[in-house]
Amino acid sequence: MQPFTRSVIEIMRGIPAGYVMTYGQIAAEAGSPRGARQVVRILHAMSAAHHLPWHRVVNAKGEIALPDVEARLNQQYSLEAEGVEVDAKGRINLERYRYYSNR
DNA sequence: AATTTGACGAAGC
DNA sequence: GGCTTCGCCAAAT
Structure with missing residues (x-):
């Protein structure tokens, strides 16, 4: 398994319930700032x-x-069950729910 | 080896 | 805010 893939998996496992991360964010923290699409693939x-x-x-x-x-x-529904508000269009307030794994 | 494919993202209109 | 264009990069064809 590639280090990038492993990092992505670890980062994802680190997202606590009630928070979300973006594809690009995960990719960046895994060491590939433009690897958002790889995150999709790994998922x-x-x-x-x-x-x-x-x-x-x-x-x-x-x-x-x-x-x-x-x-x-x-x-x-999964997100709402964890306390994340999602509007009718499937949007989430990132200001409020985004999780930063490194800060 | 070359091309296609995404649950993406930033930028420009 | 919606739509298009372009850049990205690893895996599948």
């Missing part, structure tokens, strides 16, 4: 196998990025 490949809280990952605008409507709702 697809590893989320189940590593018990990753993929629902705590949103895009840079703070919205649920899933293309599939039903999957979006699942993610939304």
Whole structure:
């Protein structure tokens, strides 16, 4: 496994309930500032196998990025169950819920 | 080896 | 705020 991939997994595991991180943020902290899309790929490949809280990952605008409507709702409910407010359009207040793993 | 593919992101209109 | 264009990069084809 590549160091980048391992870092991404560790960072994701470190996101506490009630917070979210963005793809770009995770990629940057994992050492690849422009590797947001790789984070997506890793999620697809590893989320189940590593018990990753993929629902705590949103895009840079703070919205649920899933293309599939039903999957979006699942993610939304998961987040709300942890205390994250999600509006009808699947948007989240990043100012309030973004998690910074290094500060 | 070359090309395509994304649950992305920043910038410009 | 919505839409387009361009840059990104590893994995799959």
